[in-house]
Amino acid sequence: MGNRRQFIKTATGVALATLFGAGLLGQAQAADPLKVGFVYISPIGDAGWTYQHDQGRLQMERALGDKVETKYIENVPEGADAERVIRELASSGYGLIYATSFGYMNYVERVAKQFPQVTLMHATGYKTGKNFGNYNARFYEGRYLNGVVAGKMSKSNILGYVAAFPIPEVVMGINAFARGARSVNPDAEVRVIWVNSWYDPGKEREAALTLISQGADMLTHHTDSTAVVQAAEEKGVNAFSYHSDMSKYGPNAQLSGTTHQWGDFYTRTTQAVLDGSWKPESTWGGVQQGMIETVPLNASVPDEVRALVDKLQADMRAGSFHPFTGPVVDQDGKTRVPAGEVISDNDLGHMKYFVQGVASKLRSN
Incomplete structure (x- = not known):
């Protein structure tokens, strides 16, 4: 009888230990x-x-x-x-x-x-x-705001753009930059050099220097390195960073920039x-969702330009302004978005044309 009781106690203890251990294991797995x-x-x-x-x-x-x-x-x-x-x-x-x-x-x-x-x-x-x-x-929202600053402050009216690949994501940014600039300066033109790489500091720098040699006094880029901002700082022209704040590489050159959050x-x-x-x-x-922010404006940006950028950004945040509100006209004079209408997200996502204000031609990828 004693042996039987001992067996039952032992068996019960083993069972409880097994269940308890399994419970702990389950908790550990759940907490992984x-x-x-x-x-x-x-x-x-x-x-x-x-x-x-x-x-x-x-x-x-x-x-x-x-x-x-x-x-x-x-x-x-x-x-x-x-x-x-x-x-x-x-x-x-x-x-x-x-x-x-x-x-x-x-x-x-x-x-x-x-x-x-x-x-x-x-x-x-x-x-x-x-x-x-x-x-x-929505990169293009920040691009438009940067374009407004560039258009207002350019003396040569030539704006340089170092770009990676001719895909819609990049094209809409170029177009937005041009539309922002032309909204305040009808004589502004954007010149584009393709480097066929997301990240190649050497090519990015050479492209920036080429644009400066062509008279560009405002530069921006859709590439990953700081090379364009650094070239602008070295040559005494202005720039707009992309992806992140690059002011440490161009404290004098960088007027603003577009950052992704x-x-x-x-x-x-x-x-x-x-x-x-x-x-x-x-x-x-985009701006409304907190996924796009502009870099704080350089101290050299005039107050009137600051006020304009602040208002446009506030309107974007409120959903009352879109950079591609018609008329949107391409380089060949074709109306892509009629006056008063706003481009659809689908058309933005398939954008394969340059707007008026972009001096370069869009080649197919």
């Missing part, structure tokens, strides 16, 4: 952080496109604490190697992956189909899937994945 991967096209550095995305990653980490564990991979080219990197993250337990360059889109789509349990987000693209969304910022978006999206409410959506936020 979500592994979040970031794929970057260029080095993080201390300014530029990738730097700004990484600032967003860090903000998200601070906000979500031990609920997340992040990893980033820099310098991933837009080619087959991007697919390898994204797939390796997906197969290594990363439940959420942010791929932060346009050329990653098709590779993200392939990996999303192969790993349906992983959530993937692609920056600046247009495709979606069951576990695949995209996000972008990703932190709140990364935090919201990651939290949605954590709590199971995420859905495959396309996010395109």
Whole structure:
């Protein structure tokens, strides 16, 4: 009898220990952080496109604490190697992956189909899937505001633009810059040099110097490095940074700039994945959503220009002004958006023409 009682006590103790242990294990598993991967096209550095995305990653980490564990991979080219990197993250337990360059889109789509349990987000693209969304910022809003400053302050009326690739994302920024400048200076013209790279400081610098030699006294860029702002500082002309504030590289040259604010978006999206409410959506936020901010104006910008920029930015924030309110007329004189109408997001996303005010010709990619 005693042996039997001892057996029952022992068996019960083992069972309770097993259940208790399983409960602890379950709690540990439930508390495991979500592994979040970031794929970057260029080095993080201390300014530029990738730097700004990484600032967003860090903000998200601070906000979500031990609920997340992040990893980033820099310098991933837009080619087959991007697919390898994204797939390796997906197969290594990363439940959420942010791929932060346009050329990653098709590779993200392939990996999303192969790993349906992983959530993937692609920056600046247009495709979606069951576990695949995209996000972008309305860069053109900041570009328009920078164009207003450039148009007001240019003495030569020649504005230089160093651009990466002739894709809609870049084209709409060039057009917005030109429209902003022409809204205050009908004689302003924008000249574009393509460098066929998102990040190539040498090419960016040479393009900037070429534009300066052609008389440009205002420069901006849709590339990732600080080379254009640095060239402007060296040659005594003005510039507008892109992606992030680059005033440390051009304290005299930089009049303003357009910055992208990703932190709140990364935090919201990651939290949605954590709590199971995420859905495959396309996010395109601008000034109104806090995803686009302009760099504080240089002290050399006159008060009247400051007041105009402040008003336009306030109108954008209120939703009462759009940089592509018609008439929008292309270089050939064709009306693309009639007077009084506002361009659709779909047409913006497929923009393949230059507006009046852009002196260069748009070549196909």
